[in-house]
Amino acid sequence: MRGFIISRMVQLVVTMFIVSVVVFFILRLSGDPILVLAPDFFSEEQIEQMRKFWGFDRPLGEQYITFVRKAITGDFGKSYLAKRPAMELIIERLGYSWLLAAASAAIGLTVAIPLGILSALKRNSLLDLIITAMSSLGTAMPNFWLGLMLIIIFSVHLRLLPAFGALEPKAIILPSVTLGVGMAARLSRMTRSAMLEVLNQDYVRTARSKGLMQKTVIMRHALRNALIPIITVFGLQLGWLLGGSVVVESVFSWPGLGRLMIDSISVRDNTVVQAGLLFYALSFILINYAIDVIYIILDPRIKFQ
């Protein structure tokens, strides 16, 4: 266990270092942020003055070293847009993104797993066909389109739910359903195929021949063994959701990290983009580690390595 933790910590540091280099230099290659920040009527002299104020007149290597030195202490610099610390802005938005991620994941899981199991058990039946068709539809539907449709139905026509923002508890319903539908569609397909694979295994046949109830066979013997690929896909989806869903947050004006990133990218607010991307990377890595731990719980044959 100790070896596992140490090796993962080393991996984390190395990955974050590589991500920081890539993010920093790619953002610099994407253009001079001062040219977006400066108004149309600024003279060359004023633009140069702004560049100096924000430190862009210094050599790139020096800028990177300063960035890393400060980032280690949690200082990712000041947002050019908000003129407040970038990490403070990210933390403000994080809660909203996590709420949305949790609600969407909940919808995704509660819908996907029962449907996936049902679909596998009733293989090639009409029910299977319907579930498979619905999951294909859910996967294919662009979430911005689904979001707008839900707004039109539930906000404009029925006036049941808010069309935007996070002003009241029920405001989370439409964005989380929008995200949850896509997640449920992908997870139910994965659940179906994983279940089909294990249902044909000898140990399932043995369990049945022992006279165990169908529910016990499914839940205790089949699903447990099918969970590993499901958890893998779920982990990837969750990592993506925790970083904020850019499109859905924009459609619903949900004040999460995804919208912050879009706003920051559009005005080349590099300090926030850098901090946000590093945060995304960290989220993915930590979720992957959590998934590794869940693997071991699910399947004791997998050992810490």
Next chain:
Amino acid sequence: MKTVRLLILLSLIAVIGALAIAPAAAQDDMSEFVFAHSGPIRPMDPHSHWYGSTHWMLNLYYDCLIWRAADGNGYVPQAAQSWEAIDDTTWRFHLREGATFHNGEPLDAAAVKWNIDRVRHPVGDIPLYQQWDFVQEVVVVDELTVDILTPQPHAFVEWDVSYNGCELIPPAYFEEVGQEEFNRNPVGSGPYKLVELSENDRYVFEAWDDYHSGRPEVDRVVYQVIPEPSAQVAALLAGQIDMMIGVPVPDRERLEATDGISLVNESSNIMHHYYARVDTDSGAFPETFPEYEPATLDINVRKAITHAFDRHLLAEVHGAAEPRLARVCAHYPEGYADKYADPDIIADWYNPELAKEYLAAAGYAEGEGPTLYLDTPVVGRGGGAKEVAEVAAAMLEDVGFTVDLTVRDASAFAVEVQRSGNNRDLMLATLGCSYAGVTRYYQCDWSAVAYNICNEEWDAVADAIQVTIDTDERLALWEQWWEFYIDYSQTITLFEVTNVMALNTADFAYAPRKDGWMTFRDVQVADM
């Protein structure tokens, strides 16, 4: 199966938690006007940025000394109850007795001096100083009287002191907490107090009972950032916002047909122009295109371009615009704007035969005009840039030019072309239309990245406009100035963008300002 059950249980807890934790919307009897802002909204320190759409909002929260009248004619008092020109270089402002900032700090002459001195000095991250360099000194005469001294007569003192950066912030509080904390917890001086701030997301203002000119009629004004126009339309139809601007063309009919919603058209104060390259020295052009000689260096080519455009058609293609010939909005009482907004004059200006004659004068045989590189973003401020550019290119080709049109994403256009000065023959410039500042951008001492112009005669007229206090004399100078502008044809004006707004008229009454500012000190509850 414990793991699955645990996962599902956790999921349900998450949903319930989410519903429980999210803040509840305020439910009370207060009148609340919600404006959908497309964002982004910049910080609350009003001196630290020039972005107009943020200053719209800041105008609710901060007083200036004086403010531009909603109909574009003259000025109205804010923190200053009255003002006068003592002589050609001294403007005296009389402040209101007992006026304070929201925290009780006195809004007196010393506070005004501190504010103007802060905004006019190019220190740190205060980018507005150039607008304020007409000030030589701010003198505190007594507690309620402050003089602004200018080094020479300045015709636009009232304009300049009521524009970006004019907002008054409390000096003692700002010095105590610093800029970062001020942006988190600002203190203002206007008719509304800030009660909720979610950065670049939601700003809730409530009427201030102690405002010197009386409590505003609407209790609460909210600026809600909703980036997507389609989401704004849905929110308006759902009754969750009360006003949006820039209504997309496909939604106009539906909104107009909805009970309680009206469409209103007013100038957005944004104009679309094409900048022609008139030099090879400015910006990054000499490094990026060292061998390229733009055809537009020849004044006859530029004149051919300006006569090749059917501005009425271009405005129609845009979908919400009025054709113009000069860089000033039509409603401004100064700047000779009415002449260059005249539909007949503009219609006559479109003259393909004359354009061909100018091309011939430039040495090009008929149908063998030069290649023009035209750069545009997909969507400029005010929209429609790509479609307009495509039609403009067809018009240019019609008189003999070959057009190489490049369309970029807005931020790529800004970085790669516009603000780096990589414009070749023509590029789109979407600009505001203030008459006071316009002369400066064409003077010899103005070094822009996209062009460099120095005509000493034109320069002298610009100087004279800036220092001529007498209105009639100044208008005569404006006429001369615009003749230079039109003749030089570096900024080829196309149209003034109209703002199509949708308003909840069932609950609110609001007359849009002529200057395009979406600020709501004057919004009223509709008569039932």
